Amino acid sequence: MDAFITLLTDFAIPTAVVAAIFIAIVKFALPREVRTIFKRELTSYFTSPIAYVLFVVFLGISNALSFFFTGVLEGGEADLFLPYFQYLPWYLVLIAPAVGMRLWSEEQRLGTMELILTMPLAPWHAILGKFLAAAVVLFGMLVLSFPIVWTINYLGDPDNGVIMAGFVSTYLVALCFLAVTCVVSAMTRSQLVALLVSVALCMMLWLSGLPQISEFLTNMKGGWLILWPFIKLANVLGVMPHFTELAKGVLGFRDLAFFITFIAFCLFATSVVIRLKRA
Amino acid sequence: MIEVEDLHKHFGSKVAVDGVSFTVKKGEVLGFLGPNGAGKSTTMRMVTGYIPPTQGKVSIDGADIEDNEIAAKAKIGYLPEAAPLYSDMTVEGFLRFAGEMRGIPSGDLDAAVDQAIETTFLEPVRHQSVDTLSKGYRHRTCFAQSIIHDPEILILDEPTDGLDPNQKHEVRQLISRMGEDKAILFSTHILEEVEAACTRAIIIDRGKVIADGTPDELKARSSNAGSVRLKASGLAGSGIQAELEKLSASREVEVISSDDDGIEARILPAKGKGGELGKQVSGLCQDKKLSIEELHVEEGRLDELFREITKTDSDD
Numbered sequence: 001m002d003a004f005i006t007l008l009t010d011f012a013i014p015t016a017v018v019a020a021i022f023i024a025i026v027k028f029a030l031p032r033e034v035r036t037i038f039k040r041e042l043t044s045y046f047t048s049p050i051a052y053v054l055f056v057v058f059l060g061i062s063n064a065l066s067f068f069f070t071g072v073l074e075g076g077e078a079d080l081f082l083p084y085f086q087y088l089p090w091y092l093v094l095i096a097p098a099v100g101m102r103l104w105s106e107e108q109r110l111g112t113m114e115l116i117l118t119m120p121l122a123p124w125h126a127i128l129g130k131f132l133a134a135a136v137v138l139f140g141m142l143v144l145s146f147p148i149v150w151t152i153n154y155l156g157d158p159d160n161g162v163i164m165a166g167f168v169s170t171y172l173v174a175l176c177f178l179a180v181t182c183v184v185s186a187m188t189r190s191q192l193v194a195l196l197v198s199v200a201l202c203m204m205l206w207l208s209g210l211p212q213i214s215e216f217l218t219n220m221k222g223g224w225l226i227l228w229p230f231i232k233l234a235n236v237l238g239v240m241p242h243f244t245e246l247a248k249g250v251l252g253f254r255d256l257a258f259f260i261t262f263i264a265f266c267l268f269a270t271s272v273v274i275r276l277k278r279a
Numbered sequence: 280m281i282e283v284e285d286l287h288k289h290f291g292s293k294v295a296v297d298g299v300s301f302t303v304k305k306g307e308v309l310g311f312l313g314p315n316g317a318g319k320s321t322t323m324r325m326v327t328g329y330i331p332p333t334q335g336k337v338s339i340d341g342a343d344i345e346d347n348e349i350a351a352k353a354k355i356g357y358l359p360e361a362a363p364l365y366s367d368m369t370v371e372g373f374l375r376f377a378g379e380m381r382g383i384p385s386g387d388l389d390a391a392v393d394q395a396i397e398t399t400f401l402e403p404v405r406h407q408s409v410d411t412l413s414k415g416y417r418h419r420t421c422f423a424q425s426i427i428h429d430p431e432i433l434i435l436d437e438p439t440d441g442l443d444p445n446q447k448h449e450v451r452q453l454i455s456r457m458g459e460d461k462a463i464l465f466s467t468h469i470l471e472e473v474e475a476a477c478t479r480a481i482i483i484d485r486g487k488v489i490a491d492g493t494p495d496e497l498k499a500r501s502s503n504a505g506s507v508r509l510k511a512s513g514l515a516g517s518g519i520q521a522e523l524e525k526l527s528a529s530r531e532v533e534v535i536s537s538d539d540d541g542i543e544a545r546i547l548p549a550k551g552k553g554g555e556l557g558k559q560v561s562g563l564c565q566d567k568k569l570s571i572e573e574l575h576v577e578e579g580r581l582d583e584l585f586r587e588i589t590k591t592d593s594d595d
Contacts, residue, residue, distance in 0.1 A: 036379040044367050111363030115424070118327040119380045120353035278330050 003153045007146075010160035015143060026132070033121040037129025041103070045137050050102070058095045058141050062088060063148060084148060085166035085247050089206055089239070092174045097198035099137050100181030101191045103130045104270070108189035108277075117278065123271050131182055131267060138174045142167055162249040169246035172259040173239050177202040179266030186273040209238020237262070280305050280432055280462035281326065286335035288321050288486075295321045297486035298335075305431070308458035310477035310494075311466035314589050318486040319466040320360050323436050326464065327357045339432060353382070356430035360437055362421035366410045370401055370420050373409060374427055381428035395423040398453065400446075414441040422450070426457075433457065435465040439472060451476045470581040480581075484589045497584055504579025505553025507560045512541030513569040520544065522567065526559045528552035543573075553579075 045051040066084045107113045152158050181198040188194050213235050242255040281303040288296040296318040303309045313319050325332045328344040337344040339351035374392045383391050399419040418441050439447040455476045473480045474494045482490040516537030523532045530549040548556040557576040564571050
């Protein structure tokens, strides 16, 4: 019973509050055009099988792996970072592009791009509406992974604040991957191409933040230095260190700012790609 | 309402539209004719603001399509050539989406959707998924989307494409009816459609306007306008043919049948003499005391004009 109340106060209520704030923003603060696109896009996720398939795949992979391979139970610690959260971005490298790949490529394949872009709305209305719809699907995915939280609370007495930080940082990484997918899917009418290219880019984005790469940069010598600026840039854009900091419960303003800037930049890049496509 | 001024579009080194200008006023239905690849769709895409022009200006009821994009687009209803639809929606769901995007208040949305469904005869498929529709229904669903907000300006890219003859007839009637209080620009390659629905027509080829006028004016420009159909007897056919060929207004005599006692032929006018040929032929018949069984002057045909002025260009 105690565990139940803890779960309610530590997770269920904060999640419900965030969801309520989001709904209020969509309903009252966003322009009608964004809301209409958002609604259509979200409905379309759930009238086709894709949202359900992705839910099952994501929850299946993340829970199965954490119980059977990474030893959430054998660790002897009531903690989720090492056995659970540090692996989530690896799955999201695949899952987030799968959620976002259709956003713009489907629009181009069907030709409906011509329809919505000749309606009285600014391109950013459509970009934001679509991004938010996919973001809600990813949010739903993380919410549905609550059994692992329940398990760990049932078995031990974890620091739920840190677990919540793990979810928040995982979600921010997922949104970064989604934003990259947005740009890529605006470039092609093929969902498969959008998926493959986005997975590759997200993988690079994730791996380029590896500590080994930072080390490599400091030890660079001779002719290799020509490559230094490029590798440095990739390293700076790497999401891994920001994720790790936030997930450990260190609420750093710099890390938050990194995620927000990165997402905003990608959405802007999407609008540039769409403008170039039309010209 | 629609003012297009010196519109150009280049795709790389390819010139798709090369200095097109026209205006469509309220109460006018402008037919946009041209062979495939002439630049019809590209022009329409620039007029609706989907692609930016390389050069030139489009103004929609005073609002520039580039500088004042949203105000201009709000006044237009547009049916793209491919009639694109979201395949995962129902017909009604799609129309509600289009209505909401157009800013129809939620209280009026039901009525607007009903009206659009009724006008385009979509009632039987109202709750059907777009995925399962036949081509004709898909086309009409997209058409319904373009009129849902009762726009002042309608731009329709081949609105009768994929419809059966009855539906084509309905849509043409619909266009001429709506044309009474809207400005309509529609493209087609079916010439009878222009005569049935347009108050004015433009023929474009290789990105340029090559003819502009009412359907009657255009027909009169056909080089065979004023040709004479004659069936007469009283003299050997070959003799009549020789006389006809001597007329100053005749260019060519197409003999349909000829025997010892008469001729049936189509006499084509010499350039610019279409108006005189009829008189000359009937004068000849009186002089030679021929008995006329049939004589009538043909008005020009749009398809002839179309072939004449676009032929040289389609060689390459």
